Amino acid sequence: MMMNRRNFLAAMLAGSVAAPFASRILAEEAVPVDPNHLVLLSDTHCAPGLKHQLDFMRKSISEIVAMNPRPGHVLIYGDFAFLYGKLEDYKLLKELVAPLDAAGIPWTTCMGNHDRRENFTEVFPEHAEKSLMKDRLVFRVETENVDFLMLDSLIEPPETTRWITPGEILDDQRDFLNETLKASTKPVIVGAHHDLNETKIADILKANDCVAGYINGHHHYWTTYEKDGVNALILPSNGHWGDIGIVNATLSPKEASFKLFMRDYLLLNKGPDFEPNPERFKRVEAKQGAVWRLDL
Ligand SMILES: [Fe+2]
Numbered sequence: 001m002m003m004n005r006r007n008f009l010a011a012m013l014a015g016s017v018a019a020p021f022a023s024r025i026l027a028e029e030a031v032p033v034d035p036n037h038l039v040l041l042s043d044t045h046c047a048p049g050l051k052h053q054l055d056f057m058r059k060s061i062s063e064i065v066a067m068n069p070r071p072g073h074v075l076i077y078g079d080f081a082f083l084y085g086k087l088e089d090y091k092l093l094k095e096l097v098a099p100l101d102a103a104g105i106p107w108t109t110c111m112g113n114h115d116r117r118e119n120f121t122e123v124f125p126e127h128a129e130k131s132l133m134k135d136r137l138v139f140r141v142e143t144e145n146v147d148f149l150m151l152d153s154l155i156e157p158p159e160t161t162r163w164i165t166p167g168e169i170l171d172d173q174r175d176f177l178n179e180t181l182k183a184s185t186k187p188v189i190v191g192a193h194h195d196l197n198e199t200k201i202a203d204i205l206k207a208n209d210c211v212a213g214y215i216n217g218h219h220h221y222w223t224t225y226e227k228d229g230v231n232a233l234i235l236p237s238n239g240h241w242g243d244i245g246i247v248n249a250t251l252s253p254k255e256a257s258f259k260l261f262m263r264d265y266l267l268l269n270k271g272p273d274f275e276p277n278p279e280r281f282k283r284v285e286a287k288q289g290a291v292w293r294l295d296l
Contacts (some may be wrong), residue, residue, distance in 0.1 A: 042217030047082030056239025078112025078193030085116030167194030
C-alpha cells in the first residue's frame with residue numbers, strides 16, 4: 001500500500017518509521033510560512049552552460065528555501081530564460097526551481113522579452129494553465145492585503161533565433177486589465193517585464209483607485225520612478241548583469257514595502273585574473289538595503 005503523508009506521520013508516531021528520517025520530516029513540517037513576505041526576482045537569464053547566472057540562481061533559490069519563516073510566494077518578473085526562451089533553458093530552470101516546489105513555496109513568472117510562451121508552457125503546463133488570458137500568460141497572485149497582477153508584455157518574433165527588446169500591451173490585454181481592476185475589492189500592484197513607457201498602461205492604472213503601484217524588470221538596475229502619477233519600481237537582475245540581487249516584500253494592511261538585497265557579482269567570479277572594481281563596490285554599498293514603500 002502506498003503511504004501518504006498522513007499515514008506516514010501516523011506510522012511515525014506509532015514507532016514503525018525510522019526515527020532520524022521521521023525527525024527530518026517533522027522538522028520540514030515545522031517550518032512556518034509568512035504569507036506577508038514575498039521574494040521578488042527578475043532577469044534570471046538562465047541557460048545550460050552559463051556560469052554566474054546559474055550560480056546566482058542556485059544561490060537565490062537555496063537562500064529562499066532556507067528562510068524561516070518561509071516566504072508566501074516568489075514572484076519573477078521575466079527574462080526567466082537566457083536569450084531565446086529555448087526549451088532547454090526552461091528544462092534547466094525546472095531543475096533550478098525544484099527546491100521551491102519541494103519546499104511548497106509557490107512561484108509565478110511573467111514573460112520577458114527573452115522568454116517564449118510555447119516553450120515555457122511545454123515545460124511548466126501547470127503554471128500556464130493558471131493564466132487569466134488565453135493567448136497571453138497573465139497571472140494574479142493573491143495575498144491577504146494586496147494582490148499582484150503580472151501582465152504579459154512579450155512581443156515574439158517569428159524566428160526562434162531572434163528576440164525583440166521592446167514590449168507592448170495590446171488592446172485585449174488593456175481591456176482585461178481595466179475590467180479586472182474595476183472589479184477588484186483589494187489593492188493591486190500591477191507589473192510586467194517592461195516599464196510603463198513601453199506597456200503604456202499608466203492611464204488605466206491611474207484611473208483605478210485600487211492600484212497601489214507598478215513593478216517591472218528588464219533594465220537590471222534597482223530604480224524607482226513615477227510615470228503619469230503612478231509610482232513604479234525597476235527590479236535588479238538576479239544574476240546576469242547590472243545590479244545583482246533580490247527584493248524582499250513585506251505586506252501589511254496599510255503598506256507594501258520592498259527592500260533590496262544586493263550582491264556583488266564579482267564575489268562569485270574571483271579567479272586568478274580577479275581585479276576588484278572600486279566603482280562597483282561603491283554602487284553596491286550605496287544601494288544596499290534601499291527601500292520602496294507603497295500605501296495600500
Ligand atoms: Fe533581462
